[in-house]
Amino acid sequence: MASFPRSRPRRLRRTESLRALVRETRIDVTDLIYPMFVIEGKGIKREISSMPGISQFSPDLLPPEVEEVAALGIPAVLLFGIPQEKDEVGSTAYHPQGVVQRAIQAIKLAAPELLVVTDVCLCEYTSHGHCGVVVNGYVDNDQTLPLLARMALSHAEAGADIVAPSDMMDGRVKAIRETLDEKGHQHIPILSYAAKYASAFYGPFREAAESAPQFGDRRSYQMDSANVREALREVEQDIAEGADIIMIKPALAYLDVIREVRNTFNHPLAAYNVSGEYAMVKAACQQGWLDEQQVVMETLTAIKRAGADIILTYHAKDVAQWLQTV
């Protein structure tokens, strides 16, 4: 390797054209998935106080919003449902006329080309707020699996393009894959939240999805934030069970996990830039302490540079607009 003064790395940084020519990582609008919250009812558009710019929508008010998302070139949305009624086993999660099922139908009419990804988890639908069936105070893994499979099937039947289990039960990808295949949905991919950590960065999401656990926490099923080798085992297991795309959640505090997974596996890899990451940026920018566009683009570039192909982000609409004006 040549040394100074023959080698001068600054030569390639002199102008923006030179910098663009040698740039290694780019954010493209087609990398993005926009998460959305759909709430049972009519005529509701309610902003989430801890996530400025993000609202809950009732299915009837979704069309203009998803038309805008599609017109910006964002290829996909991820849906979380907020039902009116909750019970011990999350029955409204797999009801054919549930809020997500009706939202899928509304989106498919308004923006047929927009991919609809659905979150598959019971926590928004259970009275106790946990991601599975609770037996003697403990979330029972194997009793939860058929309910998740039923939920994924009802999303596929309603027209979902991709189902995304986020519950962290063991064996759920297999259970969902088998049920989808049995019922003629072999073509529906599974995006598994393969390594989902028990994270304090989900705080604002619980307000958005009205899904805080009523007792205890989620540490008996979501991963310990200290572990990376365990993430590789989780990913390996989900791929073996049939996951088509794998996800790491959250993103920013787990860039090393994204990199390790990228280095070890060849499946498409998604990372979730979660509500707390979004809220921190928004709060600081409202104070005038950070430049929003620069901080968001730097953050998303870091997530992609770490190895993610796909980024789920609440900034998606802003990013799409910024990319158009560059």
Ligand SMILES: [Zn+2]
């Ligand atoms: Zn959950």
